[in-house]
Amino acid sequence: GIIGSIVCGLLADRTGCNALICIIFxxxxxxxxxxxxxxxxxxxxxxxxxxxxxGFFSNGPYALITTAVSADLGTSEAVRGSAQxxxxxxxxxxxxxxxxxxxxxxxxxxxxxxxxxxxxxKNVFYVLEAxxxxxxxxxxxxxxxxxxxxxxRRIRRLTSQSS
Numbered sequence: 001g002i003i004g005s006i007v008c009g010l011l012a013d014r015t016g017c018n019a020l021i022c023i024i025f026x027x028x029x030x031x032x033x034x035x036x037x038x039x040x041x042x043x044x045x046x047x048x049x050x051x052x053x054x055g056f057f058s059n060g061p062y063a064l065i066t067t068a069v070s071a072d073l074g075t076s077e078a079v080r081g082s083a084q085x086x087x088x089x090x091x092x093x094x095x096x097x098x099x100x101x102x103x104x105x106x107x108x109x110x111x112x113x114x115x116x117x118x119x120x121x122k123n124v125f126y127v128l129e130a131x132x133x134x135x136x137x138x139x140x141x142x143x144x145x146x147x148x149x150x151x152x153r154r155i156r157r158l159t160s161q162s163s
Contacts, residue, residue: 001059008060017150019142022061026136029057030129037125041118058132065135066093100131 012018111123
């Protein structure tokens with residue numbers, strides 16, 4: 001998780017596209033959750049290896065969303081000039097995570113109570129996969145703005161080189 005957070009942060013700093021990097025990491029984590037469910041019980045080494053890679057791709061977006069993306073949103077044009085905006089946006093993002101942390105165990109118990117055997121946690125993994133995908137979808141609007149900025153920078157760079 002820590003290494004993924006560092007790499008995710010470095011990529012975001014280098015590209016200036018926090019949401020784009022988060023989306024890429026989240027989308028990669030969706031099939032990794034499936035791989036973990038299918039092959040995580042084969043051997044301890046397989047479980048540790050898959051968990052390391054999954055942590056790499058799932059913790060990076062968490063770190064970016066709770067820090068850089070909330071800072072970007074808090075300093076956007078819509079809230080510029082408001083001293084409380086950054087704190088409010090950060091609190092909303094952090095509070096949303098707390099709601100998820102509270103509901104997660106309840107949803108897990110509901111999904112696993114009536115089942116037994118090897119498929120007991122199948123639906124839990126489906127919910128995790130869907131959650132990762134929905135998290136990526138929520139960042140698409142921000143990503144589109146970042147891509148537009150990248151295009152403008154590229155056009156300016158090409159124009160200045162041809163002059």
